[in-house]
Amino acid sequence: MTTLLYISLVLLLFSLHGAPPCSAANDTLAAGESLAVGEKLVSRNGRFTLGFFQPSVVSKSGNITSPNWYLGIWFSNISVLTTVWVANRDNPVTALQLNLAQLKISKDGNLVISSNDSIIWSSTIVNRTAATTMNTTSAILSNDGNLVIGSSPNVLWQSFDYPSDVLLPGAKFGWNKITNFVRKFTSKKNLIDPGLGLYYVELDNTGIGLSRSNPFKTYWSWSSEKSSNNLISLLNQLISINPQTRGRINMTYVNNNEEEYYEYILLDQSYYIYVLLDISGQIEINVWSQEKQSWQQVYAQPADPCTAYATCGPFTVCNGISRPFCDCMESFSQKSPRDWELDNRTAGCFRNTPLDCRNTTSSSDVFHTIARVTLPSNPQSVDNATTQSQCAQACLSYCTCNAYSYVNSRCSIWHGDLLSVNKNDGIDNNSEDVLYLRLAAKDMPSLSKSKSKPIVGVVIAASITGFVLVMLMLILLILRKKFGLCGAPLHDSRCGGGILAFRYSDLCHATKNFSEKLGGGGFGSVFKGELSDSTIIAVKKLDGARQGEKQFRAEVSSIGLIQHINLVKLIGFCCEGDERLLVYEHMVNGSLDAHLFQSKATVLNWATRYNLAIGVARGLSYLHQSCNECIIHCDIKPENILLDATFGPKIADFGMAAFVGRNFSRVLTTFRGTVGYLAPEWISGVAITPKVDVYSFGMLLLEILSGRRNSHKVNTDNNSDQVAFFPVQAISKLHEGDVKCLVDPRLNSDFRLEEAERVCKIACWCIQENEFDRPTMSEVVRVLEGLQELDMPPMPRLLAALTDCSVLAHYDSS
Ligand SMILES: *[C@@H]1O[C@H](CO)[C@@H](O)[C@H](O)[C@H]1NC(C)=O
Ligand SMILES: *[C@@H]1O[C@H](CO)[C@@H](O)[C@H](O)[C@H]1NC(C)=O
Ligand SMILES: *[C@@H]1O[C@H](CO)[C@@H](O)[C@H](O)[C@H]1NC(C)=O
Ligand SMILES: *[C@@H]1O[C@H](CO)[C@@H](O)[C@H](O)[C@H]1NC(C)=O
Ligand SMILES: *[C@@H]1O[C@H](CO)[C@@H](O)[C@H](O)[C@H]1NC(C)=O
Ligand SMILES: *[C@@H]1O[C@H](CO)[C@@H](O)[C@H](O)[C@H]1NC(C)=O
Ligand SMILES: *[C@@H]1O[C@H](CO)[C@@H](O)[C@H](O)[C@H]1NC(C)=O
Ligand SMILES: *[C@@H]1O[C@H](CO)[C@@H](O)[C@H](O)[C@H]1NC(C)=O
Ligand SMILES: *[C@@H]1O[C@H](CO)[C@@H](O)[C@H](O)[C@H]1NC(C)=O
Ligand SMILES: *[C@@H]1O[C@H](CO)[C@@H](O)[C@H](O)[C@H]1NC(C)=O
Ligand SMILES: *[C@@H]1O[C@H](CO)[C@@H](O)[C@H](O)[C@H]1NC(C)=O
Numbered sequence: 001m002t003t004l005l006y007i008s009l010v011l012l013l014f015s016l017h018g019a020p021p022c023s024a025a026n027d028t029l030a031a032g033e034s035l036a037v038g039e040k041l042v043s044r045n046g047r048f049t050l051g052f053f054q055p056s057v058v059s060k061s062g063n064i065t066s067p068n069w070y071l072g073i074w075f076s077n078i079s080v081l082t083t084v085w086v087a088n089r090d091n092p093v094t095a096l097q098l099n100l101a102q103l104k105i106s107k108d109g110n111l112v113i114s115s116n117d118s119i120i121w122s123s124t125i126v127n128r129t130a131a132t133t134m135n136t137t138s139a140i141l142s143n144d145g146n147l148v149i150g151s152s153p154n155v156l157w158q159s160f161d162y163p164s165d166v167l168l169p170g171a172k173f174g175w176n177k178i179t180n181f182v183r184k185f186t187s188k189k190n191l192i193d194p195g196l197g198l199y200y201v202e203l204d205n206t207g208i209g210l211s212r213s214n215p216f217k218t219y220w221s222w223s224s225e226k227s228s229n230n231l232i233s234l235l236n237q238l239i240s241i242n243p244q245t246r247g248r249i250n251m252t253y254v255n256n257n258e259e260e261y262y263e264y265i266l267l268d269q270s271y272y273i274y275v276l277l278d279i280s281g282q283i284e285i286n287v288w289s290q291e292k293q294s295w296q297q298v299y300a301q302p303a304d305p306c307t308a309y310a311t312c313g314p315f316t317v318c319n320g321i322s323r324p325f326c327d328c329m330e331s332f333s334q335k336s337p338r339d340w341e342l343d344n345r346t347a348g349c350f351r352n353t354p355l356d357c358r359n360t361t362s363s364s365d366v367f368h369t370i371a372r373v374t375l376p377s378n379p380q381s382v383d384n385a386t387t388q389s390q391c392a393q394a395c396l397s398y399c400t401c402n403a404y405s406y407v408n409s410r411c412s413i414w415h416g417d418l419l420s421v422n423k424n425d426g427i428d429n430n431s432e433d434v435l436y437l438r439l440a441a442k443d444m445p446s447l448s449k450s451k452s453k454p455i456v457g458v459v460i461a462a463s464i465t466g467f468v469l470v471m472l473m474l475i476l477l478i479l480r481k482k483f484g485l486c487g488a489p490l491h492d493s494r495c496g497g498g499i500l501a502f503r504y505s506d507l508c509h510a511t512k513n514f515s516e517k518l519g520g521g522g523f524g525s526v527f528k529g530e531l532s533d534s535t536i537i538a539v540k541k542l543d544g545a546r547q548g549e550k551q552f553r554a555e556v557s558s559i560g561l562i563q564h565i566n567l568v569k570l571i572g573f574c575c576e577g578d579e580r581l582l583v584y585e586h587m588v589n590g591s592l593d594a595h596l597f598q599s600k601a602t603v604l605n606w607a608t609r610y611n612l613a614i615g616v617a618r619g620l621s622y623l624h625q626s627c628n629e630c631i632i633h634c635d636i637k638p639e640n641i642l643l644d645a646t647f648g649p650k651i652a653d654f655g656m657a658a659f660v661g662r663n664f665s666r667v668l669t670t671f672r673g674t675v676g677y678l679a680p681e682w683i684s685g686v687a688i689t690p691k692v693d694v695y696s697f698g699m700l701l702l703e704i705l706s707g708r709r710n711s712h713k714v715n716t717d718n719n720s721d722q723v724a725f726f727p728v729q730a731i732s733k734l735h736e737g738d739v740k741c742l743v744d745p746r747l748n749s750d751f752r753l754e755e756a757e758r759v760c761k762i763a764c765w766c767i768q769e770n771e772f773d774r775p776t777m778s779e780v781v782r783v784l785e786g787l788q789e790l791d792m793p794p795m796p797r798l799l800a801a802l803t804d805c806s807v808l809a810h811y812d813s814s
Pocket of ligand 3: 058062063
């Protein structure tokens with residue numbers, strides 16, 4: 001799929017010194033034989049090579065070569081040498097040991113690397129009895145890149161059980177439930193040191209966990225208990241939507257009494273792929289491009305490279321968008337530029353000028369503002385600082401304090417290293433928090449009389465901007481005092497928001513102490529209320545401090561700024577202490593799902609449904625083109641479409657909305673939305689576009705057409721074994737020219753066939769796998785208004801394949 005990010009990997013060159021030009025290839029090392037530096041084992045199919053190597057990398061400052069040697073396995077035939085396994089990761093062969101270094105099978109049956117009879121590394125055969133009874137042992141480099149002692153079924157030891165940082169096709173990622181043996185993958189130290197690094201991934205009885213050691217922190221996990229089959233189907237969807245992987249690998253998950261593991265199998269032997277846990281803690285799937293002669297990353301998890309805990313080291317800002325992802329904070333410098341160049345950034349950065357610590361009551365230090373970042377881990381809260389300046393003073397009064405933040409009248413300060421400060425560049429978290437970094441007065445960018453700014457105009461402009469900023473901050477402070485606005489500034493109301501700030505007591509009064517509940521969701525409950533001017537309102541009370549805060553901001557900064565007849569109107573909000581409430585106009589007819597799917601409800605007639613479809617399309621089209629930013633709703637489904645007194649639709653629930661700024665065409669977010677309405681690109685881990693809403697809208701349209709959930713299985717023909725996913729059925733019936741049978745039977749054929757066909761056709765275009773095949777929302781509006789014609793949509797193969805092969809077969813043959 002063209003939408004995936006193809007990031008060329010750093011060219012990793014491992015030079016192989018002294019390899020004899022034409023040594024006879026052999027895949028077996030027998031007892032009594034030895035492999036010296038320069039000699040190799042080659043798998044029978046020629047795909048993998050085992051031997052001693054010296055890592056080196058081409059960097060900006062020239063070639064950096066490790067002084068040490070390692071025994072490893074690499075792809076024989078790939079121009080960029082790529083190691084997939086290293087034996088002696090933390091026990092390198094030094095230059096002094098090199099001449100006498102060799103690999104051989106020792107008397108106890110283990111493989112050992114030794115030099116002048118001293119053992120550098122040894123394999124660890126667990127079953128000693130088997131090793132001694134089997135006497136004639138040998139080691140074989142098998143066709144899948146596995147180094148095996150013994151032979152199947154009597155495998156005494158294999159490299160696949162002791163992986164480095166790479167999962168090859170055919171190797172298991174998992175654990176043995178009887179022996180409790182877990183296959184653990186650990187990242188490299190740096191580009192030229194394959195030693196054990198900071199990050200590791202394993203699958204054990206708690207599920208998959210991606211963690212950092214020292215300090216320990218799990219930053220990504222997937223519990224198998226709840227959702228293992230889900231993950232495998234997501235992964236297989238991902239594989240099948242990407243032309244670089246489609247039909248080339250097959251992913252399986254096994255969970256029985258003995259073991260639990262994931263595995264992928266190569267279906268196309270001319271293809272090269274590997275899964276890597278990289279130095280910075282991301283799992284990457286890489287495929288080899290013959291044309292480009294480089295590895296291409298087709299998938300990464302977590303999608304945001306800043307997620308790995310403290311991946312950039314102390315006093316850095318992680319940007320998540322462009323490589324390298326790490327930058328030193330203002331007036332800090334890289335502690336170890338060489339390590340930095342080798343992708344080990346954990347040492348981070350240090351201050352150019354030490355802080356003024358002579359007198360804690362009159363420090364001359366100043367604060368530099370770093371806006372829109374996630375705040376560092378391990379804050380210390382200062383309860384008695386109730387203004388921002390007291391908070392700043394609290395920080396200055398400790399010599400070890402490096403930064404403070406003041407959010408929602410809460411003061412936090414940080415002693416020591418600042419870790420995991422991640423910038424909000426339209427990525428994942430959308431944090432609006434501000435960090436105030438303590439700097440020596442001399443280092444303050446705007447205070448220092450920098451030689452690089454000799455132009456008077458610039459200085460004047462800067463001071464005017466500064467003045468305006470100060471004024472703005474003053475105004476904000478006054479506003480905050482007066483109305484109790486939240487600490488973080490909301491988006492400015494460029495599109496004329498005009499929303500009200502309510503007091504909590506007002507809302508208690510209006511809702512009669514939250515007595516009449518209209519509904520509840522994942523984020524809180526909705527209550528009915530009445531304002532003093534007798535406007536009926538719906539009040540959403542968000543719960544869960546952190547999550548609620550995020551949702552609150554998303555709602556206020558999206559729907560708070562724009563108005564449209566087909567978007568629910570936000571009247572106001574309340575933000576007092578921990579309370580986060582949103583006040584909307586009340587919709588008397590509730591949400592669409594109740595009318596579509598509940599048997600008791602009165603059936604919506606065709607004209608109402610068609611109007612509904614156009615209304616939702618118009619609302620979304622407006623959302624996608626609103627203001628300067630594009631707003632992606634991210635959770636379009638019948639539950640989030642509200643109906644007014646005349647059954648006019650209004651899109652609601654913007655708690656998952658994402659923004660795409662003018663300078664970005666797509667935005668990275670974590671997994672959101674609802675299964676059944678999710679576009680395939682969500683699971684690929686790449687950034688999304690408004691086309692995810694188009695996909696969900698397509699699914700919604702089909703439900704409006706049929707009057708039932710797409711996810712419900714429907715029996716086809718009279719064979720009760722054959723079930724099909726409704727969208728698949730819709731496309732095949734559309735091709736057969738039989739749209740009639742798709743329409744809600746409760747309408748008793750009282751509908752306009754021409755309109756139904758139009759709805760079905762556009763819906764099928766909306767749910768195409770490739771986002772570029774899907775129309776934009778404004779095109780959808782034109783089609784529904786009858787102003788634009790459409791071709792026949794093709795069958796999205798992934799959908800068909802996911803549900804029922806027989807339908808696809810039928811479709812193919814027709
Ligand atoms: C490979 O090694 C085995 C065992 O030492 C030997 O029998 C065989 O002849 C060798 N094959 C080649 C092609 O060198
Ligand atoms: C290695 O590459 C050459 C040319 O690029 C190709 O002809 C050959 O089949 C490849 N061998 C393997 C084992 O992939
Ligand atoms: C670095 O190594 C590459 C390949 O080994 C070589 O082509 C290049 O000339 C080297 N560059 C320097 C500056 O040594
Ligand atoms: C090998 O080890 C022996 C005994 O430890 C020592 O005398 C000899 O010098 C060593 N040889 C080399 C080449 O290091
Ligand atoms: C060790 O190997 C022997 C012989 O292959 C086998 O009978 C025995 O079950 C193995 N023991 C374990 C603990 O796997
Ligand atoms: C193992 O094999 C070697 C030679 O192949 C033989 O000398 C030795 O006696 C055998 N040992 C056992 C325990 O069978
Ligand atoms: C990274 O480099 C620092 C020195 O800059 C070193 O102390 C640390 O051990 C290195 N980390 C790893 C994982 O090699
Ligand atoms: C993938 O593996 C599964 C389970 O092993 C199997 O049922 C399926 O047929 C395989 N698919 C392909 C395309 O080989
Ligand atoms: C996003 O925010 C959550 C808390 O809301 C935090 O745990 C997580 O580390 C953040 N992720 C990134 C990439 O900053
Ligand atoms: C610290 O500064 C304050 C205010 O300038 C002054 O009163 C005090 O004497 C100073 N203390 C020391 C130890 O210099
Ligand atoms: C807050 O408390 C600390 C001691 O707990 C005290 O040193 C400091 O002066 C207090 N700050 C304010 C603003 O009251």
